[in-house]
Amino acid sequence: MEKVTREEEIDEIEKIRMTLGAHLEELRRRVVYSIIAIVLCFVFCWFFKVQILDIAKKPHRFAMGKAGLSSELQVLSYQEGFYAYMKLCFITSVFIAYPFVIYQIWQFVRAGLYKKEKKYILLFLPISYLAFVVGGVFGYFLLIPFGLQFLIGILGPGIQPIITMQQYVSFVFMLTVALGLVFQLPLVMLLLSKIGIVSPDKFIAWRKYAILVIFIIAAIVTPPDPFTQTMTAVPMIILYELGILIARPTKKGFILLGTAVGCGAIAVVGVYFYFTHRGGEINVSNPYGDIQILYPGDRGWKKVSGHMSFQKGITLKTGKGGRTVLSTKKGVNVGMDTNTEAHFFDSWKMQLKTGQILISMKESEIPLEVDTPNGRIRMNKGTLNIQAKDIVTIVTAVNGEATLLIEGEEKKLLEGRQHKMSIGGEPVDIGAIINWSEGIVTKSDEQK
Structure with a gap:
């Protein structure tokens, strides 16, 4: 069949x-x-x-x-x-x-x-x-x-x-x-x-x-x-x-x-x-007040409400009354004051855009680099207070030493000392100089 x-x-x-x-x-x-x-x-x-x-x-x-x-x-x-x-x-x-x-x-x-x-x-x-x-x-x-x-x-x-x-x-x-x-x-x-x-x-x-x-x-x-x-x-x-x-x-x-x-x-x-x-390279702890975070590639800020962990590339911004502490697996601790914005490239490099931070780190062969509007700061250990203003950055060596790179020149900042970093020199009262120079020029013309 x-x-x-x-x-x-x-x-x-x-x-x-x-x-x-x-x-x-x-x-x-x-x-x-x-x-x-x-x-x-x-x-x-x-x-x-x-x-x-x-x-x-x-x-x-x-x-x-x-x-x-x-x-x-x-x-x-x-x-x-x-x-x-x-x-x-x-x-x-x-x-x-x-x-x-x-x-x-x-x-x-x-x-x-x-x-x-x-x-x-x-x-x-x-x-x-x-x-x-x-x-x-x-x-x-x-x-x-x-x-x-x-x-x-x-x-x-x-x-x-x-x-x-x-x-x-x-x-x-x-x-x-x-x-x-x-x-x-x-x-x-x-x-x-x-x-x-x-x-x-x-x-x-x-x-x-x-x-x-x-x-x-x-x-x-x-x-x-x-x-x-x-x-x-x-x-x-x-x-x-x-x-x-x-x-x-x-x-x-x-x-x-x-x-x-x-x-x-x-x-x-x-x-x-x-x-x-797995744990991130950067940990945000003790957030207080208005704190916002910007992820790499994102355009909108997000609010930070508790402990968070990240790898790298984040930007943090504290508003009025906002404070927080960041720590990395490399032994670096960063305290951020109010009205501060900082970008963290990785565990060894960050950028302080505005505001004030306090950095404390253990001794390390790899230096920590901090970019500011007025120069770069490099440190291997100790505690630094950095305050970035409009035209000047004030660096205070609370403990240890640091190296300041300003306009291609290196300067040592010793423990217990403070230095004002500014591009192109310290700010001055240009109007007073003009008034003084005009008076001199007028007197000179009268004598002639």
Whole structure:
């Protein structure tokens, strides 16, 4: 009975089999439909390119915000932004048009498939799209932001990265597409098994080679750092085990998959906790009164109401009656008085824009540098009181010594001494000098 059914299927396929020319014409028609769909989606995306870029930048803002750096993307030429937007809109349009393109592929190949193969592929296509989306979401919310944070974090203090718009768009969408394709692995394995091309036993026998290939693929599609490569390879290994399990469900397979998923979940939770809850380099404590903070890359100030921890790149501003204390892991404590604004580049460099601060630090080989409107102050230990006014900065060495850099010259400030820093000399009463000089000139003219 099965043989007769098989023969009937073959006869039915033979009746609708097209010539080579008809195949090419059908292929051309499906390709044209797909291109038109992508072009229409591209035009739609172009009108919302700024909003799409803003969505794509969220992993970047997360990583740079944790590092205390500006999240603004750079362009190195006039045309770079245009090309980056073109690439951004094209890839987004492919994502949107993906279901329609898959449907066109299905319409082209369905005529040459048996009923059993049609059933498998009809089930495979929607699940494939869902797996593609899940892979992209995994990269967008987990792999990319934490991978970027790791890469930025290893730079260390005093380094300002220049991330171009073109580089970022290429990097993010390459990883997103790669992960979307990687998450197709279990479905491809199941389809190959059901069609009879590869048996589940072969997948089990190839496991050790598959793990090696997975790490090679992860090294190719990710940046050259072990963290991102491992975060890409571990899900691929779990997906491979899932493919074996759904191709041939066994009790041992469920145990292996459960172990792999459990270990992967613990690793993901550990990574998430490490990157989101680790202590910052700068801690704000004892806030009192009106205190506001400006994060790097943000334009609006936010109110500080309790103890907070940051990495670097923040700006603090105290209003009338506001005071607070900052401390770093490097042994530096900074007390901010009322009506003071200061920017903290990192643990070893800050800028006092206006107001008064009291700095106390333990002895260190790395000097602490404080930029003021009238010069730079450098210290290795001790306690300094710095008051920045409109045209003069008053520095008092309460304990220890400091070095003052004013207009290219260095001056030592000894303990118990005070110095007024001003660019171009001390302020004077210009009007009194003019009056005095005019009197002298008048008397001289009268004598002549």
